[in-house]
Amino acid sequence: MTGVVGPDGTEWIPTIVALDRVPGLSGWTLRSWIRREQVRSQRVGRQVWVAWGDVLEVEAAAHMVGWRRGRRAQPAGGVGQTADQIAQLGAAGHVRPDQC
Template identity: 55%
Template sequence: MSVTGPDGVEWVPVAEALERVPGLEYRTLQSWWARGDVRTQRVGRMVWVAWEDVMAREGVAFLAGRRQQARHAGDARSGWTHTEGVLHPR
């Protein structure tokens, strides 16, 4: 269930936003609205979030995670070296 406001913004209940974005946790979404990254409206006991804000914030989080690449043992930046089949800290 979603509602489009007079300004064209799609509003969805928090529970639906969590269903629409796999892996998104309630506390993460809550921290985004506490920081002002996601607009919210409270209607009765339900909190509704602006869907475009959730998608924009999720995109930023996804891209930030993609930039952090795993480093293999032996990579000078990993802090580990691989000699004779054994990993050793540098």
């Protein structure tokens, strides 16, 4: 059994299953989302179960803004661009100076 559906239609799965279902998702990231209440969780015995829909939502939101995972995680927007390219974007009104 990999998950159960609650009375409200929410699919609940153990955290280990969520980590298996989302490639590249670390346990640290998932615990962070739980602590920040972005992902609902319930403790069942010695396991923590999470709302699968919440995990998908937060992962999709992180992916859409270009967030990269890792020790020095950062938005991917300015990565790989030269200072001149970033300045040109700022001059064109695409990027505010405080975002560089």
